[in-house]
Amino acid sequence: MTLMALFHESADTAEVIDELHNLGIADNKIVVITGLPYPEGALGRHREWLTLPYIVLAGAAAGLGIGLFLAVITPHLYRLDVGGHPPVGFPPAAVIIFIFTMMATIVSTFLGVLWEMNFPRFGPAPYHKLVTDGHLAVILDIPTRLEGQVRQMLETHHAHHVGEPERMTL
Amino acid sequence: MSEPEDMAQEIRQTTPYDERLLLAQRTDSEINQAVLQPMLQTGKGFWVLVTGLSLIVAWGVYAWSYLIYWGIGVTGKNRPVYWTLFITTFVFWVGISHAGTMISAVLRLLKADWRRPITRGAEAMTAFALMMAGLYPLIHLGRVWKFYWMVPYPNNRLMWPNFQSPLMWDMVAIFTYLIGSSLYLYLALIPDMAMARDHTGSWRFKLYRVLALGWRGTEGEWHKLHRALGIFSVAIIPIFLSVHSIVSWDFAVTIQPRWHSTIFAPYFVIGAVYSGLSALASILVVVRRGMRLQEFLRAEHFDSLGKLVMVAGMAWVYFWFAGFIVEWYGNEPVVRELIREEVSGHLAPFFYLQMSANLIPIALLVFKRVRTTPALLLATTLLVNVGMFTERALIVIGSLQRNDLPFNWGNYRPTWVEISIVAMTFAGFALLYTLFSRIIPFVPVWEIKEGRLRYTMRRIGRLLVPTAAEID
Numbered sequence: 001m002t003l004m005a006l007f008h009e010s011a012d013t014a015e016v017i018d019e020l021h022n023l024g025i026a027d028n029k030i031v032v033i034t035g036l037p038y039p040e041g042a043l044g045r046h047r048e049w050l051t052l053p054y055i056v057l058a059g060a061a062a063g064l065g066i067g068l069f070l071a072v073i074t075p076h077l078y079r080l081d082v083g084g085h086p087p088v089g090f091p092p093a094a095v096i097i098f099i100f101t102m103m104a105t106i107v108s109t110f111l112g113v114l115w116e117m118n119f120p121r122f123g124p125a126p127y128h129k130l131v132t133d134g135h136l137a138v139i140l141d142i143p144t145r146l147e148g149q150v151r152q153m154l155e156t157h158h159a160h161h162v163g164e165p166e167r168m169t170l
Numbered sequence: 171m172s173e174p175e176d177m178a179q180e181i182r183q184t185t186p187y188d189e190r191l192l193l194a195q196r197t198d199s200e201i202n203q204a205v206l207q208p209m210l211q212t213g214k215g216f217w218v219l220v221t222g223l224s225l226i227v228a229w230g231v232y233a234w235s236y237l238i239y240w241g242i243g244v245t246g247k248n249r250p251v252y253w254t255l256f257i258t259t260f261v262f263w264v265g266i267s268h269a270g271t272m273i274s275a276v277l278r279l280l281k282a283d284w285r286r287p288i289t290r291g292a293e294a295m296t297a298f299a300l301m302m303a304g305l306y307p308l309i310h311l312g313r314v315w316k317f318y319w320m321v322p323y324p325n326n327r328l329m330w331p332n333f334q335s336p337l338m339w340d341m342v343a344i345f346t347y348l349i350g351s352s353l354y355l356y357l358a359l360i361p362d363m364a365m366a367r368d369h370t371g372s373w374r375f376k377l378y379r380v381l382a383l384g385w386r387g388t389e390g391e392w393h394k395l396h397r398a399l400g401i402f403s404v405a406i407i408p409i410f411l412s413v414h415s416i417v418s419w420d421f422a423v424t425i426q427p428r429w430h431s432t433i434f435a436p437y438f439v440i441g442a443v444y445s446g447l448s449a450l451a452s453i454l455v456v457v458r459r460g461m462r463l464q465e466f467l468r469a470e471h472f473d474s475l476g477k478l479v480m481v482a483g484m485a486w487v488y489f490w491f492a493g494f495i496v497e498w499y500g501n502e503p504v505v506r507e508l509i510r511e512e513v514s515g516h517l518a519p520f521f522y523l524q525m526s527a528n529l530i531p532i533a534l535l536v537f538k539r540v541r542t543t544p545a546l547l548l549a550t551t552l553l554v555n556v557g558m559f560t561e562r563a564l565i566v567i568g569s570l571q572r573n574d575l576p577f578n579w580g581n582y583r584p585t586w587v588e589i590s591i592v593a594m595t596f597a598g599f600a601l602l603y604t605l606f607s608r609i610i611p612f613v614p615v616w617e618i619k620e621g622r623l624r625y626t627m628r629r630i631g632r633l634l635v636p637t638a639a640e641i642d
Contacts, residue, residue, distance in 0.1 A: 035198060035365070036619040037392035039641035048390055052397055070322060071333050078330030092334040096342065098412065103346040105405045110353040113398035114383070117391050121384035131387055132365040134198025134619075170367075170384045 001144050004126055004165035005154045007136045010038060012157040016138060017044045019153050029141040035132045052112045059108020060101055067100030126165035139165055191468055192283060192621045193636055201618060205611045206369055208461040212608060215460075223601040230594020233587045234309060242312035244587045251570045251582040253310075258566045259592050260306035262445070262559050263299045263599075264344065264417050265438075269446030270296025270351055271410040274358075275403040283624065283638065284474040286617045287466040290610070291457060292450050293355040298602045299449075300348040302595040307341065309591055336420045343416045347409050354402050357395065360385050361616040377609070414442045421565070427504040428497065428569040437489040441558060444482040448531070448554035451475050455548040457607055466613045469542040476541030479551060483532040508572050516581070517568050520560050527557025 007013045013032065020030060021044075032043055040047055071093040079087060114120075126139050138159075142150055154162050196204070237244055247254050273292035277285035308314050320341055322331050331338050363382035367375060385391060418438035421429035431437075451472065458467040497505050512521040531550045540546045572579050606612075628637040 032389050033387045034389070034392070035361075035387055036616050036623065037396060038389075038623070040393075043389070045389060047393055050394060050397055052394065052401070056401055074322065074330060075333065078328055080330075080332065089334060092336075092339070095339050095412075095416065096333050099339070099342050099346050099409075102405060102409050102412075103342075103349060106346070106350040106353060106402065106409070109398055109401045109405065110357060113357070113394050116394045117383075119383040119385075122379070123384075125384070125386060127386050129368040132198075132368045133202060170364075170379065170382070170386065 001142060001147060002126065002165055003140045003142060003147070003150060003154075004128065004161070004163065005138050005140075005159035006128060006130055006161040007138065007157070007159055008134075009158070010042060010136060012159070013136045013138060014042065014044045016154060016157045016159070019157075020140065020150070023146060023149065023153075025140065025142055025146075025150075031126075031139040033127065033131050033137040033139065035134055050116060052109070052116055055112030055115070056105060056109050059112070060105040062108070063101040063104020064097060066104065067097035070100065071096035122170060124167035124169050127168045127170060128161065128166065129168075130161070189468065190470060190625075190636060191287060191466060191618065192625045193627075194465075198619055201615060202365055202369060204465050205613050205615050206366065208463065209608050209611065210370075216604070216608070219604060220601065223597045223604065226597035227594050227601060230590050230597065233590035233594070237309070237312065237587050237591070238314060244585060246583050246585050246588060248580055248582065250573055250578050250580050251567060253566050253570060254582055255563075255567070255584045255588040255592055256306050256310045258559070258563045259595060260303050260310070261417055261438075261562045261566065263303035263306070263595065264414055265442035265445045265558065265562070266449045266555075267296045267299035267303065267347070267351070267446065268410060268414060268439070268442035269450040270294070270299075271354075271406050272443055272446065273450065274354065275406050275410070278399070278403045279407075282474075283621050284471050286621045287613050288450070288454060288471055288475070289358070289617065290355070290614045291454055291612055293351060293358070294603065294606050294610075295446075295450055295453060296351040297348065297355055298599050298606070299446075300344060300351060301602070302599050304344055304348060305595060307337075336416065336423055339416045340420060343409075343413045347413045350402075350406050350409050354399075354406060356381075357398060357402065358614060358617070359610065360395070361387065361392075362611045362614060365615055366611055411439055414438045426569060426573065427502060428508055428565070431493055431497075433489060433493045433496075437486075437493055440482065440485045440489050441561065444479070444486045444528075445555050445558035447475065447479045447482055448551035448558075451479060451551040452548055452555070453603065455544040455551075457603075457612060458544065461607060461612060463613065466618070472544065472547055473538065473541045476535050476547055476550075479554065480532055480535035483528065483535070483554070486528065487532070504572050504574055508569060511572065512564065512568065517564060517571075520564055520568065524557050524560040524564060527553050527560065531557075 005016075007016070017030060017032070021027070027045060030045075032045065072088050075087045081087070128135070128137050131137050138154075140150065151162055245254065245256075270292040273285055274289040278289070308317055311317060319329065320331050320338065333339075360382060363378045364385040364387065367378035367382050370378060415435035415438065418434040422431055422434040424430060454467055454472070454475070458464060498509060511517045531554045534540045534546075534550050540550055567582050571581055624639045624641060625636050626639070627634045629635075
């Protein structure tokens with residue numbers, strides 16, 4: 001079953017997460033939603049590994065390739081001979097290669113982070129509007145047998161709005 | 171009274187720090203409302219402004235249509251002054267666009283907390299200034315429908331853009347910077363779109379819901395957003411440096427006297443930073459008044475921004491002098507004639523306007539009262555941009571009036587078509603900014619809330635001072 005609880009204080013939230021771990025509830029069964037970014041480790045959770053830097057590197061490499069193609073290969077394909085000039089000069093080619101590399105880096109960062117976050121995602125999802133007013137929401141996926149124990153523990157730590165989460169269309 | 175309450179009471183009585191935004195006694199809900207309310211209330215003044223700006227834009231569109239119909243001859247372009255008010259204003263807008271990245275990316279990397287309430291305004295300024303800049307190459311073409319010739323695509327005429335041309339670098343660099351700054355603006359906006367979605371109804375709810383992309387604020391989402399913004403901040407700085415360098419190379423790679431200079435790239439970049447930061451300060455003063463954002467845009471922010479403008483101004487003077495002394499000492503005949511025209515000839519009024527409008531603000535900004543009084547700061551920073559626009563005009567138009575062929579010397583006068591089109595972009599920028607400030611939360615709410623987490627008060631001897639926690 002799924003339960004949601006709201007908290008005013010991050011300290012209460014961190015303690016609840018510790019106790020949930022003690023009850024044997026795995027980290028991937030707990031989702032914490034906040035209206036602002038809390039520092040790493042503040043809520044006693046491990047950060048997940050990201051593929052974003054690798055996506056960005058791949059994007060940059062692709063941009064480098066496109067830049068090389070446009071600045072170095074195409075002048076040979078569409079040759080325009082000017083007396084005394086080589087078809088490709090290093091300084092102008094460097095400018096184009098640099099810009100295309102940076103453009104692809106930026107675009108791949110944006111697309112990469114959307115892909116990592118699985119965005120856009122407009123379907124119904126457990127959520128509470130009080131989150132953007134400063135409350136911290138903890139969504140738990142727990143075995144039904146633990147419900148009473150978990151509810152009691154949540155209330156001990158000043159949780160409010162404890163219950164089945166509303167699945168809001170985001 | 172409990173100990174924290176005691177301390178808060180003592181802070182209010184004995185220190186000026188409760189004037190700091192990040193130490194203000196506000197709940198998250200109150201911050202949300204303080205940002206959203208000005209967006210939702212549009213008075214008569216707003217609509218008068220929008221109508222006035224729209225009329226100027228419409229007149230400019232008419233002037234552009236006139237230019238397209240009758241040809242480029244309706245402008246004041248001539249031989250030898252082939253780049254005129256359009257290119258001058260193009261360079262000016264690219265310069266204005268530089269402060270967004272400066273404020274947002276550089277200060278984000280430096281963890282300068284005073285940036286927090288002003289980053290979005292700066293990023294929006296970058297995006298809109300680049301949109302205006304991007305119009306000028308099209309307008310300058312005259313035959314705007316030939317624009318697609320600059321786009322590389324295989325075709326049976328074997329026509330191919332010349333990537334060795336600085337004009338192609340320009341197009342690619344500005345397009346890249348526009349994409350980068352727009353995505354950077356949008357990425358940092360997503361959590362605030364979710365906040366706006368949660369607190370509005372009707373068409374606004376639908377708009378914010380789409381723009382929020384389903385954001386909930388899970389730990390994973392925040393972590394990924396932070397990482398992406400960090401990468402953006404690093405990647406966009408070289409782009410921001412390269413764009414105005416490339417614009418300067420449009421000039422410097424020619425053999426036109428006064429343009430053919432190795433110092434042009436850093437000189438253009440620092441000039442862009444000076445004018446961009448000044449424009450940002452001007453805009454923030456106006457928006458603060460118009461949207462009643464005194465809560466978020468405080469003396470501390472104007473003070474820091476004013477100092478930054480002053481430092482950029484000093485650097486601009488250094489680069490200007492470094493270029494000037496070499497030209498003066500070289501005593502090349504055409505350069506000597508151009509300097510004479512500036513110092514005592516027909517360009518003298520513009521030269522002295524440029525110098526006074528750029529130098530006086532530096533002296534004024536030394537005073538804290540000027541930096542922290544919105545009206546004084548507005549006047550000072552507007553003056554900087556009068557100076558910077560004149561500087562661009564002297565570089566572009568002034569320099570072209572003299573060259574190595576004395577029979578080919580000439581002067582330039584703008585026509586009503588050029589002035590109308592330039593007015594169109596100024597009004598267009600103001601219009602976009604005005605509409606933006608009513609639709610998008612002007613103050614980055616989540617960044618302010620995050621900043622508030624960092625600060626607490628610490629006792630040092632008799633003093634209670636704000637202390638920032640080292641958190642990312």
